Amino acid sequence: MAHSFFGGVHPKGYKELSCQMPITPIYPKTVTICMSQHIGAPCKPLVSIGDRVTVGQKIGDGQGLCAPVHASVSGEVVRIGPRPAPTGTYVESIVIASDGKYTLCPDLQKRESIQGLSPEELISIIREAGITGMGGAGFPTSVKLSSGLGKVDTVLINGAECEPYITSDDRLMQEAPERILRGISVIKTILQPKRTVIGVENNKPQAIAALRQALQGEAELLPLRVRYPQGAEKQLIQAVTGRQVPPGGLPAAVGCAVFNVATCAAICDAVFEGLPLVRRAVTVTGKAIAKPCNLLAPIGTSFEDLVEAAGGFASQPYKIFVGGPMMGIAQHTLEASTIKGNNALTCYSEADRPASVLPYCIRCGKCVEACPMQLMPLFLHKAQVLRDLEALEAEHVMDCIECGSCAYGCPARIPLVQSFRTGKKLLRDAKAKEGKK
Ligand code: SF4
Ligand code: SF4
Incomplete structure (x- = not known):
């Protein structure tokens, strides 16, 4: 019998939309391989524009806490430079035009x-x-x-x-x-x-x-x-x-x-x-998607290609998350491409828009009950809004696992996870600045 953990919530699963759909390969015309797909130092490109590459060939690597990246299609390197990443920023990336042959790197053993x-x-x-x-x-x-x-x-x-x-x-x-x-x-x-x-x-x-x-x-x-x-x-x-x-x-x-x-x-x-991490299963789902499904997508497949492979949009999406709605990152465009950690693209329709939202925190305490890390999300949020670094530390913002359980039941729909991500960054930046003194 399994033990349990503190807090947590029971959001509706909506897994029935895609759970019967087998993992099906897709073959994009281009892939964009992000040089920063992991926690740690970003990779440096090992190829140049015009180089021919094969599937599984190492095309980026770095020192220390780093994981190399590999070509996920065979073809030609057509661009190297900053491209939109799922994190919402621009990150150094290698764009490969696929030759459609998926030739394996001869060094794979x-x-x-x-x-x-x-x-x-x-x-x-x-x-x-x-x-x-x-x-x-x-x-x-x-x-x-x-x-x-x-x-x-x-x-x-x-x-x-x-x-x-x-x-x-x-x-x-x-x-x-x-x-x-x-x-x-x-x-x-x-x-x-x-x-x-x-x-x-x-x-x-x-x-x-x-x-x-x-x-x-x-x-x-x-x-x-x-x-x-x-x-x-x-x-x-x-x-x-x-x-x-x-x-x-x-x-x-x-x-x-x-x-x-x-x-x-x-x-x-x-x-x-002998095959490096060059592809993964990605669920493309949500009420705004015409045919929710599971795709075997080469790493670096654009979100646009994922949506197209899932039959396009059934209706205008209200919100798009890379990942799920609890821990996922909201996307403003479909320009970014998958990285190794992306397991889903979830597209909300207008039907998912919350009906009415309170304008401010009413101190109901629902977020406190839900937090599996036993944090005080309402105070954490206040500390972030006030840019109060001491309070952020005292409330243990770095222990937040960004699960979104607090935001799920919040009647004011305060974007708490986003707030805590910002709070963590404030603290990290302040510590880095202190370290440089
Ligand atoms: S759930 Fe929302 S409204 Fe309720 S205390 Fe927490 S932050 Fe405030
Ligand atoms: S996102 Fe952070 S503060 Fe909110 S419930 Fe999860 S661990 Fe707690």
């Missing part, structure tokens, strides 16, 4: 087995494949693995997919459980945990059945109660093990490491097929 490979060698393969956390966080997986060596007794595989609308992990678990389990076997070989648990919310019975059939003793399968944000790292750890990650701490502090199911499948592709 397949492996039948990992016997004889050391943990360090496996971590190096994962690093060179550019794998980052695919649940959204974008932390380089090789760094997570190397920092967990000798510290982790429990590996958690995250198949919760608690965010409304998104079904890409659900479909992956149904369609490719063997890839996930082969990836898990690599992680286990590296970290040597005592316990490995796959957590899946129990609203995905087909995924649970598919994993159960493929398991072969590789891991325990734990159906979880449906509650948002069950899939957030700290909440999943608490729900499965009862352990609480201390404020500001990492999962390794309580002997845990968490990997998304899509990350496991990417590790399988890298280690056994």
Whole structure:
């Protein structure tokens, strides 16, 4: 029986819009590969305009906390420069015009087995494949693995997919459980945990059945109660093990490491097929989309191409999020392109516009009850509005996991997550300035 976590909400799932749609490949004419797809230092381009590239060829890399990026189509580099990114900023990117042939890089090396490979060698393969956390966080997986060596007794595989609308992990678990389990076997070989648990919310019975059939003793399968944000790292750890990650701490502090199911499948592709992270399943959904679906999209596919592949807009979208509506980032245009952590494009229609909104905070306390991190969102927001750095720190803004549970029930519809992202940036910038003095 799973433990539980504090707070949380029960938003309507809307998963029925796309959960029956198999993951279907698309073949865009161009891709835009962003040089900053992960937490850490951005990559520097390794190619020039006019170069011919092949699928899986490394085209960007950097030093320190960094994950390389690779060509996701074969073709010609036609542009290098700042392009719109899903974060809403312009980021250095490489644009490749596809030749439609998807020729694989000749250097890619397949492996039948990992016997004889050391943990360090496996971590190096994962690093060179550019794998980052695919649940959204974008932390380089090789760094997570190397920092967990000798510290982790429990590996958690995250198949919760608690965010409304998104079904890409659900479909992956149904369609490719063997890839996930082969990836898990690599992680286990590296970290040597005592316990490995796959957590899946129990609203995905087909995924649970598919994993159960493929398991072969590789891991325990734990159906979880449906509650948002069950899939957030700290909440999943608490729900499965009862352990609480201390404020500001990492999962390794309580002997845990968490990997998304899509990350496991990417590790399988890298280690056994020799294929770097060049594509991923993306759910394109929402009431404004004509044919909600799950697409296997090369990294760097434009949002415009995703919408077109989903039959276009059924109606004028009211709001577009990359990701889901709780943790996603609102987009003003469809110009940006997918990065490794993008699992969905959710398009709200006018029907989703809230009917009436209170003009200001009425101190109802709903946000406090909902916060799984036991923060005081109303005071955090006030501190951000006043640019009060001391109060932001005292209210632990950096512990906010940006889950959106507070904003979900707020009768004033205050954009709390956006407010806390701004608050974190204010604090980070102030600390960086202090460090330079
Ligand atoms: S839920 Fe909204 S209105 Fe209620 S206290 Fe929190 S911020 Fe204020
Ligand atoms: S304050 Fe942060 S962690 Fe708490 S509910 Fe809001 S977004 Fe989630």
